[in-house]
Amino acid sequence: DVKVTQSSRYLVKRTGEKVFLECVQDMDHENMFWYRQDPGLGLRLIYFSYDVKMKEKGDIPEGYSVSREKKERFSLILESASTNQTSMYLCASSSVVLAKNIQYFGAGTRLSVL
Amino acid sequence: GDSVTQMEGPVTLSEEAFLTINCTYTATGYPSLFWYVQYPGEGLQLLLKATKADDKGSNKGFEATYRKETTSFHLEKGSVQVSDSAVYFCALGNTGNQFYFGTGTSLTVIP
Numbered sequence: 001d002v003k004v005t006q007s008s009r010y011l012v013k014r015t016g017e018k019v020f021l022e023c024v025q026d027m028d029h030e031n032m033f034w035y036r037q038d039p040g041l042g043l044r045l046i047y048f049s050y051d052v053k054m055k056e057k058g059d060i061p062e063g064y065s066v067s068r069e070k071k072e073r074f075s076l077i078l079e080s081a082s083t084n085q086t087s088m089y090l091c092a093s094s095s096v097v098l099a100k101n102i103q104y105f106g107a108g109t110r111l112s113v114l
Numbered sequence: 115g116d117s118v119t120q121m122e123g124p125v126t127l128s129e130e131a132f133l134t135i136n137c138t139y140t141a142t143g144y145p146s147l148f149w150y151v152q153y154p155g156e157g158l159q160l161l162l163k164a165t166k167a168d169d170k171g172s173n174k175g176f177e178a179t180y181r182k183e184t185t186s187f188h189l190e191k192g193s194v195q196v197s198d199s200a201v202y203f204c205a206l207g208n209t210g211n212q213f214y215f216g217t218g219t220s221l222t223v224i225p
Contacts, residue, residue: 004157031211042203042217043158050211090157094211101146101207105157 006106019078023091032074120216137204148205
């Protein structure tokens with residue numbers, strides 16, 4: 001089974017802190033994604049990556065950056081956390097060749113910024 | 115651009131009732147269609163999928179048929195259980211590796 005692991009289930013941070021959310025997948029998928037999920041808004045794509053060291057902006061990249069130094073790991077960075085970034089963050093991976101483009105999700109990180 | 119529109123919730127049903135959650139899509143080309151389920155406190159899990167017109171995806175008693183003529187992929191289950199209580203997301207995956215999700219429909223099944 002595909003496993004996508006997010007490093008934390010719950011995080012509490014203060015305004016202005018730099019926050020790292022880590023995501024690791026174990027199936028050699030080339031594509032990785034970061035979404036945030038908010039009530040009534042569904043999933044919104046923040047950033048995605050098609051390969052190591054590659055990144056593309058999604059629909060709401062402002063206030064976020066990402067890093068993909070290794071194929072299995074995709075990090076989301078909040079350079080200076082703000083209260084409006086309090087949300088559920090979901091990481092996903094996919095592969096057109098290995099997984100018929102199905103997205104596999106981690107369990108999510110619920111971030112609270114105080 | 116590509117998009118997915120799904121029925122707004124919340125939906126509350128009694129156990130053993132029939133479930134339909136509507137989903138329509140807009141896409142260029144020939145997308146794949148998916149239903150994902152999210153149980154409380156968890157990430158999204160793939161429930162079923164269909165990759166071409168007239169395909170029927172099915173899993174755990176849920177079904178959805180890819181209807182190109184009506185651009186729809188409605189989720190159905192003949193008899194829901196309390197354990198089906200969750201949020202359901204319709205999604206579209208296009209040939210450009212991009213995914214588009216609906217806003218989710220919350221389902222509560224009461225005994």
